[in-house]
Amino acid sequence: MSDDKFDVIVVGGGIAGTVASYLLAKEGLSVVLVERGNFCGSKNMTGGRLYAYSLEEVMPGFANEAPVERKVFKERISLLTMDQSVTLDVRSPKFAESGNDSYVVLRSSFDRWLGEKAESEGAMIVAGYRVDDLIVRDDKVCGIISNGEEMDADVVVLADGVNSLLAEKLGMKKPLRPEHVAVGVKEVIQLTRGEIDERFGLSGDEGCAWSFFGANTDGIQGGGFLYTNKDSISIGLTCNLQKLSEGSKPLMQLMNDFQSHPVVAPLVKGGNLIEYSAHLEPEAGAKMIPQLYGNGVLVIGDAAGLTLNLGHKVRGMDLAVISAQCAAQAILEAKSREDFTASSLRKYKDLLDVSSAIQNIEARDKYLEFMENPLLYNAYPLMIVDMLARLFVVKGGRAQTIFDDILKNIEALGKNQIENDFKAVKKL
Amino acid sequence: MNMKIMVCVKQVPDTEMIKVDPVTGSLIREGVPSIINPFDLNALEAALQLRGEYGGNVAAVCMGPPQAEEALRDCLAMGADSAVLISDRVFKDSDTLATSYVLSLAARQFGPFDLILCGKHSLDGETGQVGPQIAEFLGWNQVTYVSKMTRTEEGFVIDREMEGGIEKVMTRTPIVCTVTKTHYEPRKATMKGKLMAKKAHVETVDSKTLNGLDTGRIGLVGSPTSVAKSFVPPDGEPGTVIEEPTAVESAAKLIKLLTKAEAI
Numbered sequence: 001m002s003d004d005k006f007d008v009i010v011v012g013g014g015i016a017g018t019v020a021s022y023l024l025a026k027e028g029l030s031v032v033l034v035e036r037g038n039f040c041g042s043k044n045m046t047g048g049r050l051y052a053y054s055l056e057e058v059m060p061g062f063a064n065e066a067p068v069e070r071k072v073f074k075e076r077i078s079l080l081t082m083d084q085s086v087t088l089d090v091r092s093p094k095f096a097e098s099g100n101d102s103y104v105v106l107r108s109s110f111d112r113w114l115g116e117k118a119e120s121e122g123a124m125i126v127a128g129y130r131v132d133d134l135i136v137r138d139d140k141v142c143g144i145i146s147n148g149e150e151m152d153a154d155v156v157v158l159a160d161g162v163n164s165l166l167a168e169k170l171g172m173k174k175p176l177r178p179e180h181v182a183v184g185v186k187e188v189i190q191l192t193r194g195e196i197d198e199r200f201g202l203s204g205d206e207g208c209a210w211s212f213f214g215a216n217t218d219g220i221q222g223g224g225f226l227y228t229n230k231d232s233i234s235i236g237l238t239c240n241l242q243k244l245s246e247g248s249k250p251l252m253q254l255m256n257d258f259q260s261h262p263v264v265a266p267l268v269k270g271g272n273l274i275e276y277s278a279h280l281e282p283e284a285g286a287k288m289i290p291q292l293y294g295n296g297v298l299v300i301g302d303a304a305g306l307t308l309n310l311g312h313k314v315r316g317m318d319l320a321v322i323s324a325q326c327a328a329q330a331i332l333e334a335k336s337r338e339d340f341t342a343s344s345l346r347k348y349k350d351l352l353d354v355s356s357a358i359q360n361i362e363a364r365d366k367y368l369e370f371m372e373n374p375l376l377y378n379a380y381p382l383m384i385v386d387m388l389a390r391l392f393v394v395k396g397g398r399a400q401t402i403f404d405d406i407l408k409n410i411e412a413l414g415k416n417q418i419e420n421d422f423k424a425v426k427k428l
Numbered sequence: 429m430n431m432k433i434m435v436c437v438k439q440v441p442d443t444e445m446i447k448v449d450p451v452t453g454s455l456i457r458e459g460v461p462s463i464i465n466p467f468d469l470n471a472l473e474a475a476l477q478l479r480g481e482y483g484g485n486v487a488a489v490c491m492g493p494p495q496a497e498e499a500l501r502d503c504l505a506m507g508a509d510s511a512v513l514i515s516d517r518v519f520k521d522s523d524t525l526a527t528s529y530v531l532s533l534a535a536r537q538f539g540p541f542d543l544i545l546c547g548k549h550s551l552d553g554e555t556g557q558v559g560p561q562i563a564e565f566l567g568w569n570q571v572t573y574v575s576k577m578t579r580t581e582e583g584f585v586i587d588r589e590m591e592g593g594i595e596k597v598m599t600r601t602p603i604v605c606t607v608t609k610t611h612y613e614p615r616k617a618t619m620k621g622k623l624m625a626k627k628a629h630v631e632t633v634d635s636k637t638l639n640g641l642d643t644g645r646i647g648l649v650g651s652p653t654s655v656a657k658s659f660v661p662p663d664g665e666p667g668t669v670i671e672e673p674t675a676v677e678s679a680a681k682l683i684k685l686l687t688k689a690e691a692i
Contacts, residue, residue: 032623124626147616149620
C-alpha cells in the first residue's frame with residue numbers, strides 16, 4: 001500500500017494523456033501523469049498533421065504559443081505508377097480559417113509543450129517510468145505499479161497508445177491483430193527553410209500536406225504521406241500489417257522505392273535523414289474500440305482505437321483530444337459524487353458516443369470493406385494515370401477519343417469487376 | 429553513529445549528444461541537454477548507501493547556473509535530504525581552484541560534515557582536481573579513486589582503485605573522497621521520490637549570502653588556469669583487415685605486411 005493517493009493517474013504522455021491531465025488539473029484535481037519516455041512526446045509519433053478544431057476548444061489560440069511546425073495552406077494528392085504520376089494541388093484560404101485550420105507538428109516538441117501546459121495547471125509529470133501493471137482490488141482499478149512501486153488513485157486513465165497492454169491485461173481490449181492495424185514508417189529529412197519553400201511553393205509559415213497512392217505501396221492497402229515542417233519534411237508510408245507480411249517487399253524497400261520515385265526524389269534530394277520512426281495505427285474502425293470504462297479506469301486516445309484514416313485525411317490526434325475532454329468531464333462528475341465505479345464512469349462512453357469522434361468512426365466503417373479492395377492500390381491508379389498520360393500524347397495517326405480509351409481499359413480489367421466496384425462506390 | 433555527508437554535483441553536457449565544431453575545435457553546447465556528471469551520481473549513491481547503513485543525512489551541493497536546480501532536484505528524488513545551489517553570475521568562468529574554494533566555503537557554512545564525496549572527475553573537464561582541492565582548502569584528509577567505503581570506529585577503510593590493484597586505506601574523518609563507478613551504481617529514483625522532489629526546497633546562496641567569500645578568488649579573476657588552445661584530435665589511419673580464404677593464407681599475408689613495415 002502506498003501512503004498517498006491521488007485523484008487521477010494518467011498513464012502515457014501523448015496528446016490524450018497530456019490534455020486529460022491539463023483539464024483535470026485545471027479543475028483542481030490531483031493528477032499524476034506517468035510517461036515511460038524521458039519526457040512527454042519523446043516516444044510519440046505522428047505522420048504529421050493535427051486538425052486544430054478540438055484542441056482549439058480546450059486551449060483557445062494554442063497555435064500561437066505551441067511549437068507547431070507549419071500551418072497547412074496547400075493540400076496535394078498524387079496517384080503514382082512506377083514512373084508516372086497525376087497530382088491534384090489544392091490551395092485555398094479556407095484551409096487557414098479558424099476552425100478549419102490544421103498544423104504540421106513534430107510530437108517530441110509538441111507533446112512536451114502540452115505536458116508543460118498540464119504542469120502549469122498543477123499536474124505532476126513523472127517521466128522515465130513504465131507502468132508495468134495496475135493495482136486491482138475487489139474488481140476495481142486502484143492504482144498503478146511501476147518497477148515494483150505502487151501508487152494509488154481513484155481513477156486510472158489509460159492513454160498508453162495503440163498497443164495498450166494495460167487495457168489488454170484488464171481484459172478490456174483484445175490483442176491487436178495484424179489485419180486490424182497499419183504500420184507506419186516515417187523519416188524526418190532535414191532541408192533548409194528556403195529549399196522547402198522553393199520545392200513546395202510555400203512562404204512564411206505555410207505548410208503542405210501531401211498524400212500518395214498507388215505504386216508506392218506495391219499494391220498493398222495503404223498510402224504515402226509527406227508533410228512540411230519548418231526546416232525538415234516528414235515523409236513516410238502506412239501499410240496494412242497483414243497485407244504487408246503477405247507482400248513481396250519489406251517496408252524499408254517500399255520506403256526506398258517511394259523516395260526514389262521521380263515525383264518524390266527531387267523533394268528529398270540532398271536532405272539529411274535526422275530521425276526514423278515506426279508506429280502502429282488501428283485501422284479497423286469501430287470494432288477496434290475496446291471497452292472504454294470500468295471500475296476506476298478509463299481508456300482514451302489511440303489506446304481506445306480512436307483513429308480515422310481516410311487516405312487523404314488521417315486523423316487521430318484530434319480524436320485523442322475529444323476523448324480526453326469526454327474522459328475529463330466524466331471524471332469530474334464522478335469526483336463530485338465520489339463514485340468511481342463503472343456505472344459512474346460510464347458517462348465517458350455516453351459523451352464519446354455523441355461526439356464527432358465516434359460518429360465519424362462509425363460513418364467510416366462502411367468504407368472499410370471497400371477500402372480493402374486491392375484494385376484501389378494498383379489497377380485503378382494505374383488505369384487513371386495511364387489514361388491521363390495518354391491524353392497529352394500526340395504521336396501522329398488517328399487520335400483515339402478518351403471514351404474509346406476508357407472502354408478499352410474497362411475491358412482490360414474486366415467489366416464485371418468494375419461494375420461491382422462502381423456499385424460499391426454508389427452504396428457509399 | 430550519524431554522519432553528515434556532503435555530495436558535490438555538477439551538470440555536464442550529455443556527451444552522447446555533443447558535437448565538436450570542426451572549424452573552431454570548440455564544443456557546441458547549444459541545444460545539448462545537461463545531465464548530472466555520472467561519477468557524481470556514484471558519489472551520491474555511495475552517500476545514500478552509507479546513510480542507509482550507518483544513519484545520518486546527505487546534502488547535495490552544486491555550484492552552477494540557475495538551471496542546475498534541476499540536477500539538485502534529481503538528487504533529492506534519489507534520496508538526498510537537502511540541496512544547496514550556489515549560483516551567481518560572478519562565479520562564471522571559475523576554474524577548478526575557484527570552484528573548490530567556493531565549495532569549501534559551502535562545506536563550512538552548511539556543515540559541519542564528516543564526509544564530502546565527489547565524483548572521481550567530471551566528464552567535461554576531466555581534471556579530477558576539485559575534490560582534492562576542497563580537501564586542501566579545508567585541511568582534511570583526502571582519498572581519490574574510491575571504489576568502496578566501510579565504516580570503522582574512528583573513520584573508514586577505503587578501497588582505492590589503482591592500476592592493477594586495490595589499495596586499502598584507513599583514515600579518520602573528516603575526509604574528502606572522490607568516487608569511481610565500480611561499486612556504487614546509482615539507484616533509480618522512485619516515482620514518489622520524483623514527486624516529492626518537485627515540491628522540495630532547494631536552498632540557494634549567491635555571492636552575498638555565501639559566508640566569508642573573497643570575490644577576488646572567484647570567476648575569471650580568481651582562476652589562474654585558462655584554456656590556451658583546444659583542438660580535435662585527427663582521425664587515426666584506418667586499420668588493415670586481413671581476411672584471406674584460409675587461416676594459413678591470412679597468416680602468410682600478415683607476416684608479409686609486418687615484414688614490409690619492418691615490424692619484424
